[in-house]
Amino acid sequence: MIRLRIMVDRLIGLSNLLGSAALALVTIVILIDVIGRYFGAPLRGAQDIGQMGMVLIVFGGMAWCGRQGGHIAIDIFENAFPERVNHAIDIGVAFLGAFLFAAIAWKVIQSAQLSLMLNLATNIIQLPKAWFQWALAGFSILTALTMLLRGIELILGGSGRAERKEAML
Structure with a gap:
């Protein structure tokens, strides 16, 4: 279990790095486009790069957010429930999130296969959407x-709530 956690943490670091690189690239592209528009020569394809870059930016950080338990949580009733119930909710939410992201992956894989079959690309500079x-x-x-x-870690003994409160500080 420890080796798996280390491997997953390294993959999370890589996804963060890719998301951060995409953020830097999109920021530079937008800056160049805005300056170019001021001088009457906008950057061709800036919209395509921005749209596709957002995929990398948003989903590149999702795994880290999941690792930290940082996804949206509505804790209106948290103080009304005993700690055991809150712990069970944390476990259920982790598994529900795993299911939802697996479903997203499944549908996007099907969409990517369709994009390959139809040779779909972005409108302006023809970046292949499947990538x-x-x-x-x-x-x-x-x-x-x-x-x-x-x-699984929450089941095996992690508290979850204390970790999330620490991460928010």
Whole structure:
């Protein structure tokens, strides 16, 4: 279990790195496009790069968010429930998240196969959409695995709530 956690944590680090690189690239592209528009020469394909870059930015950080238990949580009733119930909710949410991200990956893989078959590409500079769909599927699979491991770790003795409160500080 420890080796699996180490391997997944390294993959999470890689996905964070890819998401961060995409963020830097999209920021530079937008900056160049805005300056170019001021001088009457916008950057061709900036919209395509921005849209596809957002896939990498958003889903590149999802696994880390899942690892930290940082996904959206509505804790209105948290203080009303005993700690055991809150712990069970944390476990259920981790497994539900794993299922949802696995479902996202499944549908995106099907979409990527369709994109390959139809040679779908972005409108302006013809970036193949399938590349970004495969990346999204990979990030979703990693997020599903991360949340599955989080659920197992919570079952095996992690508290979850204290960890999340620490992460928010």
